[in-house]
Amino acid sequence: MLRLIGQRLGLGLLTLVAASVLIFAGTEVLPGDLASAILQNTATPESLAELRQELGLNRPAAVRYFDWASHAVVGEFGRSLASHREVVVEIAPRLRNTLFLASYAAIVAVPLAVGLGLMAAIWQGGVYDRAVNFATLLTISVPEYLVGYILIKYFSVRLGWFPSLANVTPDTPLLSRIWLTFLPMLTLVLVVIAHMMRMTRASVLQIMSSPYIEMAFLKGLPKWRVVIRHAFPNAVAPIISVVALDLAYLIVGVVVVEVVFVYPGLGQLMVDAVSKHDVPVVQACGLIFAAAFILLNMAADVLAILSNPRLRHPR
Amino acid sequence: MNGRRMGEEVLEVAGLRVVARGVGTVLVDDVGFALRRGEVVGLIGESGAGKSTVGLAILGYTRPGCAIEGGRILFQGRDIRAMTPPERRALRGASIAYIAQSAAASFNPAMTLFEQISEIPVRHRLMTPAAAKVEAIRLFSELELPDPERFGDRYPHQVSGGQLQRAMAAMAMAAKPDILVFDEPTTALDVTTQVEVLAAFRNLIREHGTAAVYITHDLAVVAQIADHIMVLRHGRTVEHGTADQILREPREPYTRHLVAERLAPHRYRADIVGGEPPLLELQDVVASYHTLPRVIDGVTLDVRRGDTVAVVGESGSGKSTLARVITGLLPREAGAIRFRGETLPPRLRERSRDQLRRVQMIYQMPDVALNSCQTLYEIIGRPVRFYFGRPRAQVRARVRELLALMDLPADFIDRTPPELSGGQKQRVGIARALAAEPDLIICDEVTSALDQLVGEEILGLLRRLQDELGVAYLFITHDLGTVKRIANKVAVMLKGRLVAAGDTARVFAPPLHPYTELLLASVPEMRRDWLDEALVGRQRTVAAVRNAQIELAQ
Incomplete structure (x- = not known):
């Protein structure tokens, strides 16, 4: 039974990773990137290129994903573009x-x-x-x-x-x-x-x-x-x-x-x-929603396994 | 007992009529009998005879959609039909208790045995939970269940089938009822387990002087336990008399037919002589499941053209697994399987179409083995197209031919399985196997889901087909009666190994392997003193089997 539960937990984790990739990819295909969102109307080709260099947006998507994901794991989602506050501070009371x-x-x-x-x-x-x-x-x-x-x-x-x-x-x-x-x-x-x-x-x-x-x-x-x-x-x-x-x-x-x-x-x-094209906040919210969804379903699976007397009381 | 007078009438059923509402089918009509304390009435008949319906009606219960429409059911003079629902509920379990066919299905999987057994006396406010527990432990030891103190803490899936059936008897006896209704309580058990459970039931009835209604389709079983026997057919009484009269001098033709079929003398089929090489050769075959190692353990067996080789053993002995290994559904681990001299690949996928065609199967449950949405043309025509690639018109002609061979009407070709009876469905299963024109047909318990007389017809058909077509059968069964009648060779399986194999007459003649002896001695016979004799010889045989098993393991 423990193996079954372990399998479920592992699968849940895998789903969460897949969801984070999707969320990242989703914000990636939105028109305009972080740099153009920050600079908005003041953007010139030079300032855009400079900011991209500064934010590391020129790096390949996979590298940026791992950078984002590794920070997300420890609860760092960066700063909100709209309010310039930490995303975590923005999100926590909500x-x-x-x-x-x-x-x-x-x-x-x-x-x-x-x-x-x-x-x-x-x-x-x-x-x-x-x-x-x-x-x-x-x-x-x-x-x-x-x-x-x-x-x-x-x-x-x-x-x-x-x-x-x-x-x-x-x-x-x-x-x-x-x-x-x-x-x-x-x-x-x-x-x-x-x-x-x-x-x-x-x-x-x-x-x-x-x-x-x-x-x-x-x-x-x-x-x-x-x-x-x-x-x-x-x-x-x-x-x-x-x-x-x-x-x-x-x-x-x-x-x-x-x-x-x-x-x-x-x-x-x-x-x-x-x-507002506030990409870091959107990503963080998306990840929280995905985590809630996956966590609850995982808990349901584990409870369903526990509710089976044949698994709870092996021969 | 204890102030209860023996011989006093506890139940009188008269003119009982039960119908299925809506369709209006009469399930039971004008059935009546009386039951005295300490007496056992056996209800006997084939499926659909209304036996269970009568048994349930005694508790004032009908299955959903059915209703008791007429007659009286007097329990100690009070008509159960006239009672209010709470009065009827007070009777169920407490005064009239029921023992179902399948204990595995009738115990709640989510509750311990104690919880379920003490529920009757506690809920009917006859005992405190503590007293009910003491009583349950007493019943467990009376029924010779292992570790009676703690047996009840287990869940149903944690005990064996025979133990569970006895636990159900303990549950029925928990509130010391006046009447026990046994509904085919040993049918789902292995033949060797059946003897023990049957003896436990009989002791229980005798010790407590309880009246009982014993429902079964097996005359030999009812002969051991009943004082009176009532034969039912199509919901009506065929004959009702003392057990001796029904068994020795049946009056009605139907009863005579039932008794004669059970007593039919068996001639062992002579072995087929001939020097031709075997059709199927198994050599030291070993196979395992993921969770169970060596379910088949070193099996060596030959089947020749025209042979009927019976594989017998209890459930879990590996009989059906052997069939799966031969067909390639379960790849063998070691050993060789040769067919017509050439080695068969272990896996189904690796076998050629011709190799697949030559080995076919017929299954135990025709209900689930046939697709209920397809017509017989599709079901039987599929192998004709698959193996021979014939054009449409020829396929249809071939299906008609096969239906005729099965004695099924030609216009059945466009019907679907739900429109057929159990015996007819099994004939379709046979036709589908024959459509591939195989050399070998594996028959997996093909008669055990059928009634005795219908099963006989199917066996007769299989024999006729063998004479006409020369096909060989590997016949998996737990019914030794069938084996004796149709098999020229037999292989006895115990825990994945063959303990005896060879010509039927030789295997079933002394000197017997102890396990063969135990199997043979466990088949109920019509003699009324059979159970006592069987119990006497049993202990020695069981010990011998255990020794033989230890030897095998070494």
Whole structure:
């Protein structure tokens, strides 16, 4: 089993390297290079050549990649072209905000989705099952910015319970942070819940046709116990991988929600950086997103291996 | 026992009718019997006879999509059909317990055996978890499971098939039920394991005076354990009587047919004489899997034209691996395989088309061995095109010819496998193998997924084809009855080695190799005292096999 886990970790690392190459190559093919981005309108052929020489842009792409990657490994991404501050200083508070919102949404969404999914499996085909399927399908089908605006309209404009802008600063205390980010969190939850809930329901129901489930019924156990104690532990592997995908989405795909609620997260920073040709920031954000995605999926793979009793308890 | 009166009626089933909803097929119609404490009723019949449906109905349970539509199921005078769902649940496991065919599939892979066994008494609030554990350990030692104190801490995949089947009996007995329903509980086991498990079940029933319903397709098994036997066919009762009456003086033609088939005297096939060189020669063949070394360990074997060579042994002995090595699916590590005098390359890829054509296979499960989306024309026509490159019209004519040879109607040519019965599908499998016009066909347990009578027909067909075409068979099986009837040569495998090989009459006549003796002595016979006799002789044979194995290893 350890070998299997080791393989997964190694593969994850390899994927991360491949992603970093892609990110580097992506910024490489953008029109204009770092030198022209810095000099912008003041560029003359001579000053460009001089700056390129100074920045080492004349070296082959492979050499520059290794230079960039070896610095990235130790957390050095250089300076932002727009603000001239260290990229790390620029990114750190934004990353903290993004991770906070993602964890907040995950803590609410995962147990809720799994719980709803289990109940849908227990009352399969009933009114509850259909209602919850319909409702979650609806929330996933509506674009997230619309969900956000609808929530703002009701909860902050009409009822005035929550603020419409998630204006947090580094020194906002935790409780008010939770209150300020309630609506963006709810928007994210509504977007990801259907996926996890339907996967829970489907994988539990698939297990429900196993002979050992029939045996559990023949032992006189009530249905809720059969679903939760006998079916669910055997159904977790596919659920874990869907949860990981959704968690990754919560970190990587929240730009729209950040814009709607004017939340200072990483997604917004990246969008700004792209429009300003701020290449070091774009590269750093890209790498963080890739790392989050790969890390979460790797964790899901490892958990799925651990959830298999045959691997956990060898003969 | 313990205040329970023997002989008191615990179950009465009358006019039971179970239907599949939607399609409206009647699965069980007008079945009835009574069961007294300490008594065992055997339900016997082929697959589709409704045996399991009756067994499950006793627990007030039907498979999804089915429903009990009529009749009474009285447990100690109370009709299970009239109970509320919670009342029925209270009965299941606690008063009426079920033992399924495949313990490997019926134990939850994610829970320990203790957790699953104590679940019945604890959840029905009959025992505390601690008391349930003590009881489980007591049952483990009663069923002679190894290390009873800690046996229950294991997960199902950590114990052997025979142990798991006994653990399932422990689970069923955990709450001391009044009725046990055994549903083909030894069918999935090896013949040598079956004896032990069968004896364990019988002791359990006798010790506790529990009433039992024993479902099986094997008359010889039910003869050892049942007081009454009920024969079912197409969901209806054919005959119902005491075990002695059914076994000795069956009245109905169908029952007579079943009994006669089981008692059929076997003539060993005479060996074929002739000086021609062997078709297939195996010499000291060794093969391994990545994780398992020497699954095939020094096997030497000859097959001549027209031979039927049976390879017998328990599961895990390497029988099917041998087939994979001969066909080249698993490359051999050492040794030589010669076919018609020329050495076959170890790997499938390295063999010529003609070498591939001459060795074909028929599989155990026709359901999965045939592509269910293709028509019989495509399935059988593919080897005709692949090996002979014939034009379309000729391929069609050839497929028709093969269907006729299999006694299948010509208009089946455009049907797909799901439209056929199990026996018909196996005939298609045979036709596909014959389409290549092979010299040797490897038959891997080709009758074990089929009912007794259907299996007989397939064996008859194979024999006829051999007479007509002179094809040789390598017949892999665990069923010694089949071996005796069709094979002129037999090879007995134990842990990857051949312990005995030669003419069937010689291998199966004294002096026997201890393992051959154990195998032969483990095949249930119709005599009602067979199990007792088998158990007496068994200990000596098992010890002899162990010694023989140690010798082999040295």
